Amino acid sequence: MSAPGEASKADLVHRQLKEEIELGELAPGTPLSELWLVERTGASRTPVREALRRLAAEGLVDLAPRQGARVSRVSLRSVRDLFDFRSLLEPAAMREATEAAAADPELRRVFAAMRTEFARTARRVPSQARSRAFYELADRFDWAIIGATGNEHLRRTIAELRPHTARLRNLSHVDPRRVEVSVTEHLRMCDALLAGDADEAAAAVADHLAQSLATIFRNLAVGPGDGVDLLG
């Protein structure tokens, strides 16, 4: 309790790198030499190594045994895989959250408050600030869903996918019209969840994911072939 940091240097390096990869500041394909990270972070090789291994386990870094680490690349294939997988997991999580909310008034209150915030966001004029505010709110919503998920495996797996999704958002530019639609999708999810309608809530998540994927593909569609790496 008295620990100055509570977090080890490995934690700090891990968090910092994860954030930079998520934000796209470290572009896909960027080589991550341990020594370079040592200079950059001030930590020694041991915690840097640990952070790299963790990132590799999360799929944010590609690790080649004796030749170093790179920020993982993003292919059209990997995007499709990611969203297919999310489409499998997140409706299930939403179902659990819906049932949890039905049984827990406090949780219901939290989601009701978020619904109000989404509605308020919907009425704001489109702007970069609104987009930022929306995505920040959507993040909190997602975390609330994750938190309401009882199944440890499901919770951890979904949480591990989030940085990938966030990175995609940050690598492609935000489309204001997409925000418009996404707000209404979130309202639909909130309504179903608050109504205790698990099927509808799950369907809402699935639709939301399908729409997100379509938008991302539209904004990313560039390369000649399918297996082409987008960035890096």
Place this chain on the structure above:
Amino acid sequence: MSAPGEASKADLVHRQLKEEIELGELAPGTPLSELWLVERTGASRTPVREALRRLAAEGLVDLAPRQGARVSRVSLRSVRDLFDFRSLLEPAAMREATEAAAADPELRRVFAAMRTEFARTARRVPSQARSRAFYELADRFDWAIIGATGNEHLRRTIAELRPHTARLRNLSHVDPRRVEVSVTEHLRMCDALLAGDADEAAAAVADHLAQSLATIFRNLAVGPGDGVDLLG
């Protein structure tokens, strides 16, 4: 190709520990001091640490920040979570495998051969040897399904759950009658897969998992409460 080991010491330690945990030789709750593992494995602390972190990421080891690692405990809750999660993932994987097999004659041949082996197993007299042979075959079947899964996330996640399942099997004793039923369940899966009936294949997996869970709960049911740790 000329590398003497191809595998780093961290890999070796990781693999060894994983196997020992899976087999139950290292019981849940067993403290895993780094120094003890250093003596035990002959490697130095660095690879030992890396192996421990990896095992922790896989959920086979519980890591308490400044006080060491223990083999992760198994609770009724964790068993339920595991099987609920598998029930979400594996039918989806089976669907993918079914479609892959429909499109790939070579793959179909592999599964047909396995079906034959399952049938042969069914005709053997019940014995410990048959049980071992069956589980070895079932393992190969599972890996074939995993291998036929196109989605990287799905594949990796399912693969990561396998050691947990195997450990449960090894911690509870094998029930010969369960083997009997499980063989027929696998035959049903093979038939559906070879017939290209994805729905039936998925349903077969779901039933198989439900039966497995029921058996494990029957064989483990002991403790007073729900949250009670079984071993360690």
Place this chain on the structure above:
DNA sequence: GGTATACAACTTGTATACACTGTTGGCCGT
């Protein structure tokens, strides 16, 4: 001119020494 080979720089893999924290047992005081 092209190819093979030896070398050099750099990278990761491993071992070990040091720093710091949490725990445990005993001791003292009450």
Place this chain on the structure above:
DNA sequence: ACGGCCAACAGTGTATACAAGTTGTATACC
């Protein structure tokens, strides 16, 4: 006898030195 304090210990977190492998380049040879 019981409870709290303190010190020795054990264990992890970190830094760094050393070993081994890989890649790219320059050079010699065909």
